[in-house]
Amino acid sequence: MAASGELPVVDLAPFFTEDGKGCIAGASEAVLQACQTHGFFSVVNHRVPVELMARALELSAAFFALPNEEKAKVRAAEGSKVPLPGGYGRQPAHVADKNEYLVVFDPKLGLNAYPAGPAGFRETVEECYSKFTELGLLIQEILNGCMGLPPGFLKNYNDDRSFDLMTVRRYFPAAAEESTSIGFSEHEDASCITLILQDDVGGLEVLKDGHWVPAEPLDGSIIVNIGDAIQVLSNNSLKSATHRVVRKPAHRHSFSFFFNPHGDRWVEPLPEFTANIGEAPLYRGFLYKEYQQLRVRNKTHPPTRPEDVVDIAHYAI
Numbered sequence: 001m002a003a004s005g006e007l008p009v010v011d012l013a014p015f016f017t018e019d020g021k022g023c024i025a026g027a028s029e030a031v032l033q034a035c036q037t038h039g040f041f042s043v044v045n046h047r048v049p050v051e052l053m054a055r056a057l058e059l060s061a062a063f064f065a066l067p068n069e070e071k072a073k074v075r076a077a078e079g080s081k082v083p084l085p086g087g088y089g090r091q092p093a094h095v096a097d098k099n100e101y102l103v104v105f106d107p108k109l110g111l112n113a114y115p116a117g118p119a120g121f122r123e124t125v126e127e128c129y130s131k132f133t134e135l136g137l138l139i140q141e142i143l144n145g146c147m148g149l150p151p152g153f154l155k156n157y158n159d160d161r162s163f164d165l166m167t168v169r170r171y172f173p174a175a176a177e178e179s180t181s182i183g184f185s186e187h188e189d190a191s192c193i194t195l196i197l198q199d200d201v202g203g204l205e206v207l208k209d210g211h212w213v214p215a216e217p218l219d220g221s222i223i224v225n226i227g228d229a230i231q232v233l234s235n236n237s238l239k240s241a242t243h244r245v246v247r248k249p250a251h252r253h254s255f256s257f258f259f260n261p262h263g264d265r266w267v268e269p270l271p272e273f274t275a276n277i278g279e280a281p282l283y284r285g286f287l288y289k290e291y292q293q294l295r296v297r298n299k300t301h302p303p304t305r306p307e308d309v310v311d312i313a314h315y316a317i
Ligand SMILES: O=C(O)CCC(=O)C(=O)O
Pocket: 167, 169, 184, 189, 196, 198, 204, 243, 244, 245, 254, 255, 256
């Protein structure tokens, strides 16, 4: 396992080669270690074409460079099945996070709104969505193995992709006279797995042993971070990493793909991490959609007291 700065880098090539069987154990061990120590790692040789990644970042920059009135027109119809409004959004001025974004769901749901231009944006976003879905499935299979779960357990448990979503985001440059350069405040993701594609500006950081470690852009790599759902299923054996984005003097672009359980899935520590090994569960169970709704409420109705922001500690026993 190599490292980029202080973050582990896992080579996924063995999972795609006929004769890679021997190396799979090594790569799985690297994933397990990364999930236990950081909850955050990069992957290379992931089969998301590097050309697609570059094109996606370029076209997203062209989209966000459009006039605000144009971007504001990109609003998706609110569908009952989706947890939050799709389309373009921008953090209100009083919010610390300084970024704007486009939210897209599985294109098959027919709920997405796209701008008229730049040419090829929609196709590229959808191609990314599909490639990230494939990569999410592979990472999930690897986790299934490293968590010691029965073959195919996570695949069956998490067999419906309609709660996944992707955000295409642009962070505003930090100006010297500002009192804070936060782009996205510290948080953990609610997902099972999050995949992040970032440009080369930098600013993404992970909290490790009380220190912020930069997730430095590494050409052609994709960042994987473990979310709350896996942390709960594994009864804290695998970490949902605390991370944030600090703004730099330039605009920063990223794609975050959230590989989520279906909303009707019951999330609770699995017997492999509790009863079978004589450990007490650290969380009570909950329906994924209830947690997701509470998380969306944090954004739509931000509580005045920071301690009232709902995170996974809400379900801690
Ligand atoms: O923009 C990024 O690199 C990360 C964004 C993020 O943490 C999120 O969307 O949950």
